[in-house]
Amino acid sequence: MSQGGGGVNLETSLGYLLKEVSSVLRAAMEEVLRPLGMSVTHYSCLELLAQRPGLSNSELARGAFVTRQSMNVLLQALEREGYVTRPAEPPIGKALPARLTPRGRRSLEQATAAVRSVEVRMLSGMTGAEQSEAFRILKTMIRSLRDGGDGAVRSEELPPAE
Known part of the structure; x- marks a missing residue:
């Protein structure tokens, strides 16, 4: 709830939701x-490496929304535990491309099923058409924010607070 007249009403803020x-x-x-x-x-x-083998630490960090330092710590642990492999020396530049091992793939299969069950539960109250529309709307929001707000909506164009 907003205090005063200029704050964000958390009950109706799409960003907060x-x-x-x-x-x-x-x-x-x-x-x-x-x-x-x-x-x-x-x-x-693991999912990023399955879909895009050979990503670097920096690319993985961006894809997983964490810092490069955090990803480096994780990659070192995954390598020690046999889930990923990286060359001892970078083939080009400084990047050490990572790849899943068979153990990493098996582990990912279990995790993917578990994560998919959460997504199914999250979407269970929506029809297929609603799911498609939600996906389209969210992708549009991402594009709008990444484009720097060229198509920004003015506050007077927002729906009224309930």
């Missing part, structure tokens, strides 16, 4: 990943 969804989704994912010995960041790293 998106942050709440993100927080609840992360907690639900952590809950199903914990028994597998994983965190969301660990899972994200």
Whole structure:
């Protein structure tokens, strides 16, 4: 709730609601990943490497929304535990491209099923058409924010607070 006239009304703030969804989704994912010995960041790293083998530490950090330092610590642990492999020397430049090992792939299969169950639960109250529309809307929001606000909506164009 907003105090005074100029603050954000948390009850009607779309940004606040998106942050709440993100927080609840992360907690639900952590809950199903914990028994597998994983965190969301660990899972994200493995998923990114499965889809884009050879990513560098920096690329993985960007994709998992963590710092390069955090990703480096995680990659070192994953390498020690046999989930990923990286060359001893960089093939080009400074980057050490990472790849999943067979153990990493097996672990990822279990984690993907667990994470997918959370997503299915999250979307269970929506029709297929609503899911498609939500996806489209969220992608539009991302594009708008990344484009620097060229199509920014003025406050008077926002729907009234309930």
